[in-house]
Amino acid sequence: MSEILLQIDGKEVTATEGMTILEAAQSAGIFIPTLCHHEKLAPYGACRICTVEVETRGRTNLVAACLYPVEQDLIVSTRSEMVDETRKTLLELALAHAPDSKELRDLAQEYGADEACFENEPSFCILCGLCVRYCAEVKKKNAVAFVDRGARREILFIPEIASRECRSCKECFSLCPTSYVQAAHHLAEALAFPPSSLEPGSEE
C-alpha cells in the first residue's frame, strides 16, 4: 500500500491508499462528526454530517468524508464556513424528525442549528441504517430492515427473525443516534412476539 500525504485542517497527515478522509482524520486525531458511519460496516453515505471541504487541483468541493478516498496533496478543511453551514442545515432537517435525540441536539448546539427551522415531522428515525446494516453485515441475521420508499421509508423488525434473535443481542440499540430502534423493537415485541411467547413453559 503506498503512502499518501494530505493536509487536514492545516496538519500534514500520512495515510495509506484506499483510506477515506474520515479514516485519515481519525488516525491523526482529528474529529469529524458522523451519524451513519461504523467502523465495522461498509461506508453508506446517508447522513452527510461528515461533509468536509476538499481542495484538489485548484477546485473546492464538499464531499462526504466517510466515502471520499484520500488523494496525494489533497487539502481538507473539516470546519470551513461552507462545511459548518451544510452541517447546520442537515442537523435542522434531522431534528425535525428526531427532536429529542441527545446526539443530534448536542451537534445542533455545536453548529448553531435551529430546531424550529423546519416543521416537525417526528418519525424519530433519521434513516442512518446503522441498525439494519449492523444486523445484516455483522450479525448476519437481518432481523431489522428498511421498508417502503421515499417519505414513507422506515425501519421495521421482522417478527419471525426478531423473536428468535433479538432478545439475546440488542447490539443495535447502542448504535442508534435517536434511540428509535429501541422503541421499534419494544413495539414489535409487544405486538408480535410478547415475552410469554418466547419463554417455554411461561404460558399460564
Ligand code: FES
Ligand atoms: Fe458520512 Fe453519514 S457519516 S455520510
